[in-house]
Amino acid sequence: MANFSDSFMEYLKIYNPSAYEKANSDGVKPEELADIYNANVSKFEIWESIPAAIRNRYPGQPVPSDVWEAASRGEIYTLQEMERHPEIKQVQEARDEVAKQYDLPEDIVSDMATAAYIAAIAAGYAKETSHLLALNRQTREDILKNKPDNMTDEEKEQWMQKWLATRQKDFNAIKKDWAEHQPEKLLMHLLAKHNRGKLKPEEAENFPQMIEDLMQKINSPDNNRMSKLLAYVKTPRMQARIGRFNEETMDILVHTVLQNVPQAEKEQYLARDFAKRREELNNMPDSIKAQMVSDSINSRVVNLPEERTLTTRERFANMPSALNQERSR
Helix, strand or coil: CCCCCHHHHHHHHHHCHHHHHHHHCCCCCHHHHHHHHHHHHHHHHHHHHCCHHHHCCCCCCCCCHHHHHHHHCCCHHHHHHHHHCCCCCCHHHHHHHHHHHCCCCCCCCCHHHHHHHHHHHHCCCCHHHHHHHHHHHHHHHHHHHCCCCCCCHHHHHHHHHHHHHHHHHHHHHHHHHHHHHCHHHHHHHHHHHHHHCCCCHHHHHHHHHHHHHHHHHHHCCCCCCHHHHHHHHCCHHHHHHHCCCCHHHHHHHHHCCCCCCCHHHHHHHCCHHHHHHHHHHHCCCHHHHHHHHHHHHHHCCCCCHHHCCCCHHHHHHCCCCHHHHCCCC
16 A cells, blocks of 8 residues: 555545555555656645645535636635635635735736736745736736737747747746745755756856855845745655755755754655655666656646647746746746
8 A cells, every 4th residue: 555645645536546546556566656646746736735624615526626726826825715714615706805915916907917926925926026927927818819810930930939038037037036035946946957967057067156055045044944945845846856866966955955954854855765766767778768758748738728729839838837836947
């Protein structure tokens, strides 16, 4: 039987019964458990972010689609409003109440831009960053709404460049906010890039100093964000990422982020099951590794309701998960 948490097993039972049965079977292999976890961890994290009081209103059933979409966008404050006020049944009603509480800027007028603003505030982003991300989302909605039919290849490219320009603004704003307000996220982002060999030349040259500077900022009395860093490391998404760290990156993590964590407590941060899984993968034939990579890429296609008319490239450009997943650039 799987050594998964009760919460994860409850999620599987509701949203992926076949995986639940497999995880409960006596003969399940460790690599199969790792596959189950990797395939479900992102959606499980969304489900777990929904307050238990709301989930408990639908015992053994999926939550309503508007609740799920609010959670997938990181609208924690919206869901907390629904939790505090059971009489609120619709997400949009809760969203409107939260917008009043957090002084929504007057130029944010669309529902999804409002959602983006609230999600960013809830995720710890500064008000000015949240405002910019919401404006960019609103701009993308206008670009999509005004997408001409029967465009030439040149017109399509110009249209896409307008779209991508707003996404670049998103990434720039997010990284600026990390550097100024959330150094723990920038630190983990850099470690992930180091692990994949994706550091830019100037980042690679200054990497040790950058990590040291970020740790000093996290530990400084003015910031004191070490607890936030450790909480961030323990999230399912970060644990899945750490499980793919090579030995060098893991060593950096242990001797920087976890340097002052008592030895007895370090295990909970190190994603040991996935380190073992990585060792097993290293011993697999290249042909099998290639097929697994292909399957993994295919399984990550995002197809949110309002984006089903977009091409794959357009969906990638507008993925609302950029804020929550902090994708590398």
